[in-house]
Structures are given as C-alpha cells and as structure tokens.
Amino acid sequence: MKITTVETRLLRVPLQQRTITDSQSTVTDVEFLQVVLRTDEGITGYGMNWSYTPGLRAAQVAVDENYAPVLQDKDPAFRKAIVRECFFTNHFIGRVGATRVGLAAVEFALWDIACKQAGEPLWRYLGACRDRVKAYSTDGGWLTWSEQELVRDACALVERGFDAVKIKLGRPDPREDLRRVAAVRDAVGDEIDIMTDVNCAWTLATAMQYGRALADWDVKWLEEPMKPEDVAMHRELAHAITTPIAVGETLFTREAFRDYIAAGAVHYVQVDATKVLGIDEWLEIAALAACHNLPVVPHTNVQHKLHVQLAAATPNCVLVENCYESLNDMWEEPIEVQGGYYQLPELPGVGLRIRDDVVDRHRIG
Numbered sequence: 279m280k281i282t283t284v285e286t287r288l289l290r291v292p293l294q295q296r297t298i299t300d301s302q303s304t305v306t307d308v309e310f311l312q313v314v315l316r317t318d319e320g321i322t323g324y325g326m327n328w329s330y331t332p333g334l335r336a337a338q339v340a341v342d343e344n345y346a347p348v349l350q351d352k353d354p355a356f357r358k359a360i361v362r363e364c365f366f367t368n369h370f371i372g373r374v375g376a377t378r379v380g381l382a383a384v385e386f387a388l389w390d391i392a393c394k395q396a397g398e399p400l401w402r403y404l405g406a407c408r409d410r411v412k413a414y415s416t417d418g419g420w421l422t423w424s425e426q427e428l429v430r431d432a433c434a435l436v437e438r439g440f441d442a443v444k445i446k447l448g449r450p451d452p453r454e455d456l457r458r459v460a461a462v463r464d465a466v467g468d469e470i471d472i473m474t475d476v477n478c479a480w481t482l483a484t485a486m487q488y489g490r491a492l493a494d495w496d497v498k499w500l501e502e503p504m505k506p507e508d509v510a511m512h513r514e515l516a517h518a519i520t521t522p523i524a525v526g527e528t529l530f531t532r533e534a535f536r537d538y539i540a541a542g543a544v545h546y547v548q549v550d551a552t553k554v555l556g557i558d559e560w561l562e563i564a565a566l567a568a569c570h571n572l573p574v575v576p577h578t579n580v581q582h583k584l585h586v587q588l589a590a591a592t593p594n595c596v597l598v599e600n601c602y603e604s605l606n607d608m609w610e611e612p613i614e615v616q617g618g619y620y621q622l623p624e625l626p627g628v629g630l631r632i633r634d635d636v637v638d639r640h641r642i643g
C-alpha cells in the first residue's frame with residue numbers, strides 16, 4: 279500500500295454551549311486541523327488536532343510543507359519510521375508545539391489506516407482490557423459561574439449518573455476557591471469524587487497555602503496547580519500536601535513525563551495523545567506510568583473518542599474526561615456517556631473523522 283495524497287483542512291467551529299472559562303481561557307470557538315491520507319488501495323486515514331485559540335494554521339503549514347513530501351508514496355505500515363523522518367524535517371523550529379501537534383494528526387491518520395486495514399476499531403486492534411470506560415465530567419465547574427450555578431450544575435451531573443465532577447480553581451482570591459469547593463462538597467455529599475483544576479494559575483506559595491486545605495473537602499486531585507515547565511516546584515508541593523497532583527495536558531514529550539514521574543511530582547498522569555507525538559508515544563508514557571504504579575487519566579476535551587479507545591486497551595488508564603458535549607455530533611460516529619460510562623465505538627479506525635458537512639460549513643483554510 280502507498281500513500282497517494284495528503285490533504286489538510288482547517289476548521290473553526292463555534293461552541294453551542296454555555297460559557298467555558300478557566301483561569302487562562304474563555305473558549306468561544308475550537309479550531310480543528312483534519313489530515314486526510316488517501317492510499318492506492320482505497321483506504322483513507324483521518325487524523326485531527328485541535329486548539330481553543332487561533333494558531334493551528336501553523337500546524338497545517340507544517341503538514342503541508344514538511345510532512346506531506348515525506349508521506350508521499352510511503353507504505354503506511356512504516357508508521358514509526360515515517361513519523362521519525364517527519365519529525366526531523368523541522369526540529370530546528372519546533373520540537374514541541376504547533377509542529378508536533380500537526381505531526382500527531384498525521385500519526386493518527388496512519389493508525390487509522392492500520393485499523394481500517396484490519397477492519398477493527400482502535401481498541402480492538404490494540405487488545406482490550408475492558409468493555410466500557412468510566413467517565414468523569416469536566417463539562418462544567420467553570421470559573422466565572424456563581425457558587426449557585428456551580429452547585430446546581432454539579433448536582434445535575436450527579437443526577438445524570440456521574441460520580442465524579444471537576445471544578446475550576448484560580449479565582450483572584452484563593453479563599454473563594456475553597457468556599458466553592460466546600461459548597462459543592464456539601465451539595466453532592468461524600469460519595470462523589472471532586473477534582474479541582476487550577477490551569478497553572480498559582481504560585482508555589484499559593485499552592486502550598488491553599489492546596490493543603492483541599493484535603494478538608496476530600497478532593498481527589500489538584501490539577502495543574504502551577505506552570506508545567508517547573509518539575510521541582512511540583513515535587514515540593516507534592517511532598518508538602520496530601521491531595522494528589524495531576525499534570526500532563528501541557529506536557530509535550532515522554533521525557534517531560536519521565537522527569538515528573540522520577541521526581542515523584544505527579545500522581546495522576548494526564549497524558550494527551552494530541553499533545554505528545556500521537557498514539558505510539560501515548561502508549562509509551564502509559565507504560566512508563568504503569569511501571570511506577572501510577573494511574574493514567576488522559577486530558578480530553580474534543581478527542582474523547584480517541585482516549586476512550588486507548589483507555590479500553592490500557593489497564594492503568596482508569597478514567598476519561600467528558601467535556602464539550604455540544605460538539606459530539608460533529609464526529610462520524612459520536613459516542614456518549616450513559617450512566618457514568620462511555621460505550622465503545624464499533625466503526626473500524628481511530629474515530630477522528632469529522633463529518634463532511636461540518637467540514638464544509640466551518641472550513642477556514
């Protein structure tokens with residue numbers, strides 16, 4: 279089999295749902311880069327990547343100008359060799375960031391071809407360890423909501439069958455954060471897991487002072503308390519407070535995960551296949567986490583179908599986020615949470631094909 283054409287499509291899709299706010303962002307649109315690899319045997323591979331902010335055009339240029347010439351006429355079975363060759367076409371200007379995000383989209387398309395050739399969805403192709411995947415809700419808990427809105431939403435999610443919900447922290451006064459956590463705990467009771475997410479807003483001093491108090495409300499984890507580049511700071515925090523630390527959604531390499539794990543600075547490994555170099559590197563990092571007896575809880579917003587399939591095939595991947603539900607029907611085969619669990623998809627492939635009519639309606643490049 280040979281790759282005959284490489285096509286990229288850039289979309290900007292407006293969100294239909296209510297406000298999405300955290301300590302760093304207010305999200306109104308999501309950009310998508312779709313990569314389409316056609317082959318001489320009629321199998322087409324689809325990959326994609328995403329961003330809340332404009333900028334995926336940089337990833338599109340990398341695919342069009344750097345990776346497409348490498349992919350042309352290659353046998354997609356040589357995925358790992360192809361990805362390595364692509365990586366070195368622009369490593370002077372982008373070993374991480376937009377170029378890597380573009381290359382991950384290519385990598386997903388290569389996996390999609392392999393799965394379709396085998397006639398299996400990704401989770402069956404990898405070998406499954408579970409037939410459904412537990413979900414926790416991050417489609418709420420937004421930072422600008424009032425305490426009442428926060429509580430009402432958390433209770434509604436519990437009504438729907440979720441037994442784990444996440445709320446955003448990082449208000450200007452951290453004491454407000456603690457009051458909001460307390461209000462949600464009081465409302466949902468002791469049987470529901472509450473996760474918290476600071477989106478990197480705190481200093482070490484703030485994290486030490488207020489992170490310690492989260493244990494009073496039995497918080498399951500404290501996510502991205504500080505800037506992700508500083509492993510030593512996270513190690514200090516992890517050793518100072520009892521609430522577990524979760525990081526990974528803004529780490530781009532397996533070496534970054536290795537450093538966090540070696541330092542004892544992470545307890546929940548939130549590796550996202552769209553940020554690292556695709557599925558192969560995700561599996562390596564999940565295996566590294568398993569060697570240290572650490573659970574993997576992949577960061578997910580629009581790419582839950584990919585991570586649900588990886589979770590179904592990864593014993594230490596115990597939970598997947600559910601977010602951006604208003605975008606579910608943009609996918610060729612949407613999956614949903616029922617009674618707190620994701621059902622697994624059955625169409626062959628990786629599952630990142632965006633519906634053609636959605637592409638036509640929202641294409642910007």
Ligand SMILES: [Mg+2]
Nearest residue numbers: 475501502527
């Ligand atoms: Mg997060």
